[in-house]
Amino acid sequence: MNPARNSKNLNTHFINSKFHEKKSKISNGVNNTEKKYIKIMRRKSGEDRLKIAIGLRKMVLKLAEAEIKNQKPKISKEEIKKLIFKRIYGSNFNFETGGK
Secondary structure, three states, X not given: OOHHHXXXXXXXXXXXXXXXXXXXXXXXXXXXXHHHHHHHHXXXXXXXXXHHHHHHHHHHHHHHHHHHHHHOOOOOHHHHHHHHHHHHHHHHOOOOOOOO
């Protein structure tokens, strides 16, 4: 058996096991964070939850617009609206027929 090759396999195995260990910790952290978020949101009124959702929607639209402008600096506002709409609805909506 080639000692260098065996050593490489051990290193790869060690790195992979450490990666999965970290990934598992991150996943657990996300699950705990998500549970805390849900608990906090359930304590809020329907109106407050709606305000938060609307704020998040606005933020997502601004981020999408910024990304599009970054990719196509000379794009018109109308084209930006169309691209954002297409990102949201994909091919489930036909512009020409109004979604029919």
